[in-house]
Amino acid sequence: MKRHLTVAALAATTLASLALPAQAQDSVYVPLLTYRTGPFAGSGVHIANGMRDYLEMLNQRDGGIGGAKITIEECETGYDTKKGVECYESMKGKNPVVVNPYSTGITLQLIPKAAVDKIPVLSMAYGLSASADGGNFPWVFNPPATYWDGASVFVKHVAAVEGGLEKLKGKTLGLMHLDAPFGKEPIPVLEALAKKYGFTLKLYPVPAAQMQNQGSQWLAIRRDRVDWIYNQGWGAMNPTAVKEAVKAGFPIDKLVGVWWAGGDDDARAGEAAAKGYKTLNFHNTGNSFPVMQDILKHVFDKNLSQAKREQVGENLYNRGVYNSMLIAEAVRTAQKITGKKAVTGEDVRRGFEALNITDARLKEMGMEGFANSVKLACNDHNGHNKVFVSQWDGSKYVKASDWMDPMKEIVRPLIEQEAKDYVAKDAGWPKRTAPCEKGA
């Protein structure tokens, strides 16, 4: 026991020294929770590289955001909730301006903490769909679209291919999902849409331990004569799904993944037969955009990246870049609102609510054609922005549809209802106190 105390004391001193960061003048601290290890590392590595490289590029090219240098710090979560929360606890004393949990499990943990610690949570197109309701979740942001928006766009895409929403009647749509909160997110919206448009919805849960062993699910898909599959998968589940679809003889262009099921490696696993695999997306692939060229020039040429040069432009790398762009823009907006350089978490929360990335701004950033405009509002922390379907052409994803609006009229009431339920379940849930920005 005495020994344990010395260990504890030792740990206490190291941790105490850790809690006092050397805050340079005019810097913003952006912690990145990433996972380069564990069963989901295959997707996590690319996102982590993209996020880091964009911020690094801003530091190298512009000296940070609006004159404030970005202090980037990665913390390894291994996609494990416990480790993720540990990371959060270790960094929350250093005044982070925003936290990116990068896992649904960690996001769910941080949502209640955000309001208490006054650190905004950016769960970019993941996390809890209901947190798009800014009235009840003032500290959580999940732009540009929720899983529910994604599911509705999937249905829209099916309708577009089949020739109209009325053609959905009698069709069977399958949802193949990871058997965890992340995977189950789209179920309510798909159920509502099934009722409305008269298609049959079938669910194919894949337990996390069985991600690489999906034989039975694909047999069942064959038995049920499913017309379209929406894949809400992650990590090793996706390449296996593509492979199994090819094996089962399922028409690959009727397998549509959520945006997270769009790793280049996921499709590559299916080799030539995976050509035609579709995934939703909210940013483009490729490295021809000026912003990507800047990353190559300012980060790769100086050997500051952990990624390989050819990975720039891959879907998940670009996803990371997009994520960091949102952070940077929110910080910039916060700087504009408050007029100070070293903004705090509270300022950035306001920055997110006033976030308005216009086409002109995108062009300025060298992202014309890379992404679509994003606008958030006081009670709308998501924006329900447009997404599109991209398709694997054998070596990369290409844009295969126009930008499509989600069915906001169906998604939004569900979100408000769900947010109300969430808050009702917790008596101590803090009421929103922050006023809305003028003009937002």
Next chain:
Amino acid sequence: MDILQSIFVTPFLDMAGAPDLLVQTLWEGLVSGVLYALIALGFVLIFKASGVFNFAQGIMVVFAALTLVGLHEKGVPAWLAVILTLGVMYLLALTVERFVLRPLVNQPDIILFMATFGLTYVLIGVGEFIFGGEPKQMIAEQLFIPRGAIDVKMLGGRVTFQKIDIAAAVIASVMIAALAAFFQYTRIGRALRAVADSHKAALSVGISLNQIWAIVWFAAGIVALITGIMWGARSEVSFGLDIIALKALPVLILGGFTSIPGAIVGGLIIGVGEKVAEFYWGPLVGGGIESWIAYVIALGFLMFRPQGLFGDKIIERI
């Protein structure tokens, strides 16, 4: 009544109604059964010779496959990578024998069992350290593993046989035959059987236990490499596999810890059993029962025949 019907009648009607799907389900079950059996085979080899219940077998599969792919990524040609991987597995066998088994001689079985837990973590650490944690593609093409499928029209439908699955089945059979021959006809094989019968008797006729242990761990390493190649080609090489590898435990319970044919038969029963259960009865409870049904089958089995189908009866004395 409806419940009874959906449990006892409808699934069988489904089977009769779409026999092609039944054949396909059985085939899928057999194929995953072969893979479970291969993992179980590694367990049995080690258990027979050293009495160690090697929990690390699953991770050895990943480790072997990862080494192979990792070496190839570093520019080593495929054939050389296979040879080098075999070398690594041999080195691993020697290391395990020297640093884990030898110091633990004469400890209770359960201590050795737990030591293999430690080994599992060490292997995960080493594997990730050297080759990185992200999943990798198996170099199926370079190893001449056939791809594509054979569609057979039968029973009013279509049944697809993947060539790689057929290859896996063939390779597994060849390996089992080779192992049987090895045990039956070679000097080392006979020594192995002697050790399996009695450590002390084997020692007294001059068989080196340490040497034998290194050999069986190497043999298990070879089995692991082959399993890793087959599994990796079906899905991908990642550490997520170690949980699936736990399925080899119910297989062992069914087949008995000491029987090679037991491992095979047990693997096939578990593989077919869980696929059929998931496919026909899974939807009743929302699916996903595949993750536990194998254990429940094994548990039920344990109640009636604790030593397994082919295992030796356990006799305990005070």
Next chain:
Amino acid sequence: MFYREAGQFKKTYAADMAVFPILQDRIGIAVILIVAAVVIPLTGSTFFISSVMIPFLVFSLAAMGLNIVTGYTGLISLGTGAFMGVGAFACYKLTTIFPNVNIIIWILASGIFSAAIGAAFGLPSLRIKGFYLAVATLAAQFFLEWCFVRVPWLYNYSASGAIQVPQRTLFDVAITGANATPTTRYLVLLGIVVLMTWVASNILHGRIGRTFMAVRDMDIAAELMGIRLLPAKLMAFALSSFYCGVAGAVMMFLWYGGGEAADAFNIRQSFNILFMVIIGGLGSLIGCFLGAALLNIVPIILKFGFPAIGIAIGSETAEHLNHLLVGGLIIFFLIVEPHGLARLWQITKQKLRTWPFPY
């Protein structure tokens, strides 16, 4: 020199059989309790309390649960994670159905549910043991894990399948939910752990504990001595699961605060706790604390400690090193000291007693 029992005379049998027969031990335990209850809450940083101390106490409790069945009774269980999960979900259901009853009562009561389920899955232990039993408990692990996801009633039909820990108070101070400060949660947890440890120590030193140990050392011999195996083994499973269940409930309510519950109680959690028990020492209560401390602190020092003192190791390298170290430690302890840290501690005490003139 200071740690000596000379002059301390035991006049009764009870005094001789006391858990802490030596005065210095009693002083030591009092000092530890004061440090834990007063010094740490007053001086520890939030990070230290919420990421080191709280997980440490939760895991100590879970390790205690596993140690009862594995260390004291000799039955290997790989289902610890699932039994913890039963406790967490039971507590969640209870507090949402009866919100007015104090949460601490529900935390303790949730152990009863997991005890019942643990006993049910312990039934096969009468016929099988060793590795076979390990597989039987794996069945419990995977089956229960599946239930946590598949039975929507358990998580109150929430769309995402995650559970939300509501705010509950004790004397008008929030002890669960986001508004509870780490220090409050830590103190409540500490109270529960101290109470449960005291109870466990009494049970294990008494008739029941001796029964367990007799079964562990040789069950057939124990049977011949008149110990009824079925009740003894089931009791071990029930008691163990009770502790695990409470550990799960405090893990969800006082540490995690809700979220993806099914994922928190997966098979890796079971392994993790088994490792704590092995490293800490099978069949030792103090070992549970030592094992939990070591396995909890090693990764944190690797991840946060080294960068803090200026040794830069990549975050993923730290993760890999952690695997290596834990695995290596397990093998090392099994070879060098199969009875784990607890035995080392005993040896140290023995050495201290005779220091500086060992005989």
